[in-house]
Amino acid sequence: MELSLIIPLYNEENNIDELVDRLSKSLNDIELTYELILVNDGSTDETNDILCKFNANSNVKIITLIKNYGQSIANRAGIENATGKYILCMDGDLQHKPEDIPKIVSYLDKGYDLVSVYKDSGSKQSIGSKIAHRLISRISKTDLRYYGISVKAFRRDLINTGDLYGNTHRYIGISLAKNAKKYIEVPITIDNRETGKSKYRHKQWSVLFELFTLKLMLKDIDGLSKYFRKAGLVLGFLGVVGVAITICLDIFADLNIGRDFIIEFIFMNFVIIVGILFFILGLVLHIYQKESSSTPYIIRSND
Structure with missing residues (x-):
């Protein structure tokens, strides 16, 4: 198999038939052998029943998740089963035109490891979006024009699927670009959604958290985890030793903590608290790394 097309679907009953029809026509226009992977991300409408119609199609693979995990995990499930x-x-909402697939795939044939896309000149970008993209470019040190469009074509061996969680599919182009020897960006037109509402909504207030997450994606998480845990243990040990010394002086040297060592005593307790916080942060990063390397989804059995 040469090309795997991943489409996450959540309550898209009104779009599936047209989507598969247009995708099939576009995929038949390319020279690569392909599989179409439709990931049902825990839909509660008739999406699952409609998808069952395509089980007989040898080019279509249906993956049904037991609940709604979100777009990043749905993409991850598709990629890991591709x-x-x-x-x-x-x-899967037809805002991205299936008819653009041959143009995107043609660059893979030309030797590009990654084909990313951006809105063409006819699509307006808000001021807030421009600011966010500049921040992302500065943090990630990449020069992609647009990060928010999930359309990406790339070599399978470029991606670490552990990077896909939460809303990180929006920024996966960054790690792909860093891993690619050769990549290109091509313009596409984003259509308005004709039926229903967007199921995968992006909350504007989450941008700051996502930028922090992006920084973690670009770091050695295991190294950071060990650093914070070791620093926490050292600070905690020094703080405990300092508190113990001041208490011993209070008991055996006829000195008064409240009178002679109050500032030192408060400082040592502060050091202990900082040490505990550092250690907890190290544990959180360790858990985060383990979770990202494990399989965070369950596929529903067809039995």
């Missing part, structure tokens, strides 16, 4: 040398991720 067999293609190349991966192409798109949304």
